[in-house]
Amino acid sequence: MRRLNVALAERSYPILIGSDLLQNAENLPPYLQGPRVAVISNTTVAPLYLDTLLATLEKVGVGVTPIILPDGEKFKNWESLNAIYDALLAARCDRGTTLIALGGGVIGDLAGFAAATYQRGVPFIQIPTTLLSQVDSSVGGKTGINHPRGKNMVGAFWQPKLVVADTLTLRSLPARELSAGLAEVIKYGLVRDLPFLEWLESNMDRLVAGDDEALAYAIERSCRNKAEVVANDEFETAKEGGRALLNLGHTFGHAIESGMGYGHWLHGEAVAAGTVMAAELSRRLGWLSAADVDRVRNLLQRAGLPVCGPMLGAERYLEFMSNDKKVSAGRLRLVLLQSIGTAVTTSDATREDILATLTACCHE
Amino acid sequence: MRRLNVALAERSYPILIGSDLLQNAENLPPYLQGPRVAVISNTTVAPLYLDTLLATLEKVGVGVTPIILPDGEKFKNWESLNAIYDALLAARCDRGTTLIALGGGVIGDLAGFAAATYQRGVPFIQIPTTLLSQVDSSVGGKTGINHPRGKNMVGAFWQPKLVVADTLTLRSLPARELSAGLAEVIKYGLVRDLPFLEWLESNMDRLVAGDDEALAYAIERSCRNKAEVVANDEFETAKEGGRALLNLGHTFGHAIESGMGYGHWLHGEAVAAGTVMAAELSRRLGWLSAADVDRVRNLLQRAGLPVCGPMLGAERYLEFMSNDKKVSAGRLRLVLLQSIGTAVTTSDATREDILATLTACCHE
CATH class of the missing domain: 1.20.1090.10 (Dehydroquinate synthase-like - alpha domain)
Structure with a gap:
């Protein structure tokens, strides 16, 4: 497993990179601030990896509220954000609940903005499952939603406590999306x-x-x-x-x-x-x-x-x-x-x- | 004029308290980061004080986009927030635009949350016009909106660059609202x-x-x-x-x-x-x-x-x-x-x- 640190004083956090990290129960608990998490994912990623993550979290006694959104950039909007707030409130999630994003950049941006703004901010973990989100959007704390008048016009800087990039998740990624991730890799x-x-x-x-x-x-x-x-x-x-x-x-x-x-x-x-x-x-x-x-x-x-x-x-x-x-x-x-x-x-x-x-x- | 400092390291800011501060053109400019501001107010406060503020800002060459919302706690919601985003985008306000809240706690919370989240954060100034907001909500950086399931469930910490409490604005305040402000005063x-x-x-x-x-x-x-x-x-x-x-x-x-x-x-x-x-x-x-x-x-x-x-x-x-x-x-x-x-x-x-x-x- 490779491990990197994002140095941001009291907001510093590690990035873990490797194969099969989702299955390893020891990776997450040190970064959870309480016994409850909400996992935010979408209808494409959840069937592939949610069970693995739930099993890992249950092994360490963490209670999980899954929140599954439709897949796609067009759902990176207020309605999806509000669906997250609704689910968190219905499950009585409090300020000690950690939000985990399991998915690509849209899920990361949405879940991150929900974490930045739910009850004025709760802890957040990124588990990016696309190359694009692993190399770019999951790192650096940019979160947000689109507005009819422009992309990412509403958002916040909100750093995660941890980023877990499991390369196994890239095996299910369509070739077109792998290529899209490579655009940002080449950019660096x-x-x-x-x-x-x-x-x-x-x-x-x-x-x-x-x-x-x-x-x-x-x-x-x-x-x-x-x-x-x-x-x-x-x-x-x-x-x-x-x-x-x-x-x-x-x-x-x-x-x-x-x-x-x-x-x-x-x-x-x-x-x-x-x-x-x-x-x-x-x-x-x-x-x-x-x-x-x-x-x-x-x-x-x-x-x-x-x-x-x-x-x-x-x-x-x-x-x-x-x-x-x-x-x-x-x-x-x-x-x-x-x-x-x-x-x-x-x-x-x-x-x-x-x-x-x-x-x-x-x-x- | 009384002057206090809120000591928050690089987010420190002053509170100015006194009579007739809205008319004094020298108070605001040092705290503006660019030549543009958007003033967010409501249909009750704007007719009383917006012209004074606009005249003061125009005197120092600042371009102003006024955004006037309906008055009341029931409008402290997503729809009002979105009306602010719409107006900011329509006026092509950018990250250098300072948002000024002119009103009570509802306006301050809404405008503050808009400032915290518009393009991931823009500068913000509070001009509270009720006793309650002068002694409480305008200081400390809590911003947010209500959710059907609970008050202030969505929000952010976002410190203003300046708070201006003009006691003249209290002359127009209904007695019932003056009393409501005294509840928080007594609390301290x-x-x-x-x-x-x-x-x-x-x-x-x-x-x-x-x-x-x-x-x-x-x-x-x-x-x-x-x-x-x-x-x-x-x-x-x-x-x-x-x-x-x-x-x-x-x-x-x-x-x-x-x-x-x-x-x-x-x-x-x-x-x-x-x-x-x-x-x-x-x-x-x-x-x-x-x-x-x-x-x-x-x-x-x-x-x-x-x-x-x-x-x-x-x-x-x-x-x-x-x-x-x-x-x-x-x-x-x-x-x-x-x-x-x-x-x-x-x-x-x-x-x-x-x-x-x-x-x-x-x-x-």
């Missing part, structure tokens, strides 16, 4: 870890094939990168650099997700196409070469990811992008690549640069 | 400040008559007490004492509010009747004398407050009380008085003691 290499990017270029085939050891290494290295960034900028307040750099490709990606309606493109797919856009825009600013852009495109393609955005119309993209919350005082700030392995936040790109990039990077 | 004396309780016994008539200087003193001393307690227990996690002590009378009071339906009794009125219940139960445990209980009852009565609860039925009270979030692992923990001026949290009271107290302290 592009943004701040060139040696990792090179490792990914050498090992992409093993990852796509679901090689357990390669996946565990990629998850650990991704989480290590994320943990370092989060430790230095917990609340995303850094003016330069910091957490915002992890949004490479995300402002473009969010525009794709909003424009297509949530759920048509997977988040990682939208980020992949958005990452190519960011690389192409970086080339237009003179920071990357055409070969660099090809390198980014090739690696994403080998991971089974889309490298062009849908034809929303460049103006429409821009509108969605300025709805994105990474707008600061009206100026469109973007994360771009100074070089492969080094990201920057910048307002240097002109409206024309962005429109040209969008036109170049979209197809029917 | 009972819980931890015997000299203040004695001052209140000498000055209650001035307070009820709306004497400006007496009110400013009572607000400052109340806020000083609250700030000290909050500084030592920001997140209400202390096992003994701490913030929980400020809930004297509140578990009983919440049962009254839930049992009667929110809005029939004012919060302070329910707390007043609940405080007499807590005193009576303290007497049954041998901590207070009958004369002590009379002393509590008399002071509350002089403040124009109810000292008996409604006849909900003792069993029904108990059920509402155990729904209250101050239940720890199934045991009913209550704040009671060890003596006048000293509160404790205790699970000593038996079910029979509580039932007898409820029967003794209610009438038709």
Whole structure:
């Protein structure tokens, strides 16, 4: 089992990474603050892993309230959140009840926001079951729901007490979702870890094939990168650099997700196409070469990811992008690549640069 | 102008108390993090004070989005919260927008929770316009909304950057609401400040008559007490004492509010009747004398407050009380008085003691 620490002073917590962790009863109890937990999962993940988790928790005498939601990004909304509150109140869960998220990013964000806000905050544990959530959303404390006017517009920073990434759960993951997770893995290499990017270029085939050891290494290295960034900028307040750099490709990606309606493109797919856009825009600013852009495109393609955005119309993209919350005082700030392995936040790109990039990077 | 500090390390903030503060343009700008604010108020308070505040803000070049909600505890719900999110998104407010609550406790709790959760948190300023909110809810960072199953069941701790208590706003306050605020003022004396309780016994008539200087003193001393307690227990996690002590009378009071339906009794009125219940139960445990209980009852009565609860039925009270979030692992923990001026949290009271107290302290 691999073990990492997210260093956030009194909010520090470990990430456990390995195979078959859900079955090991000794992993969870040290992190429970009372004898009760509520497990929040969805109709896809619960049939696969809930029984294993319940058995593990019952072995150590913990009472469990399961709360099963429908599966999908379109349920990351107020109604689902309220269903969680209702179930917690019906079961008389109090401030000592630990909420456990068992599922992907949607479940983690929903359960985390419920934990942040139920009775003004209860303890929270993440058990991410998708690659995307294992390498990204389960670490760092971002929680929230979508609003009809935009993604993640309502939420909170709420750190978990523990993250458990069991690589066995990836065996049931559809190939398309594994690829979506790889988009964020590749991001860490592009943004701040060139040696990792090179490792990914050498090992992409093993990852796509679901090689357990390669996946565990990629998850650990991704989480290590994320943990370092989060430790230095917990609340995303850094003016330069910091957490915002992890949004490479995300402002473009969010525009794709909003424009297509949530759920048509997977988040990682939208980020992949958005990452190519960011690389192409970086080339237009003179920071990357055409070969660099090809390198980014090739690696994403080998991971089974889309490298062009849908034809929303460049103006429409821009509108969605300025709805994105990474707008600061009206100026469109973007994360771009100074070089492969080094990201920057910048307002240097002109409206024309962005429109040209969008036109170049979209197809029917 | 009186000025107090709430000492919470990097979340410390000042409370300004005085007359005519809304008109003084120099008070707010140092606490704004950007050139935009959204002022959240209600249909009762906005016609009285919004123009003054807008003029003050415009004088310093700040752009304002006013968001006016219907007035009343029954609107402290998800729908109002969502109306705030909608208005913020429609006005393209970003993370640099400061939310200002202009109103009583309901507006403060709603606006504060919106600030805690809009785009995972934006800066917040409290301008409480009722005595209750000036001495209690505006200080300490508790925010939230009600849920059909219970009061304040959904919320967050989110500290303001500044609290401005303008005593001029109390001139428009109905007498009944002034009294409701005095319930919390008296609470500070009972819980931890015997000299203040004695001052209140000498000055209650001035307070009820709306004497400006007496009110400013009572607000400052109340806020000083609250700030000290909050500084030592920001997140209400202390096992003994701490913030929980400020809930004297509140578990009983919440049962009254839930049992009667929110809005029939004012919060302070329910707390007043609940405080007499807590005193009576303290007497049954041998901590207070009958004369002590009379002393509590008399002071509350002089403040124009109810000292008996409604006849909900003792069993029904108990059920509402155990729904209250101050239940720890199934045991009913209550704040009671060890003596006048000293509160404790205790699970000593038996079910029979509580039932007898409820029967003794209610009438038709």
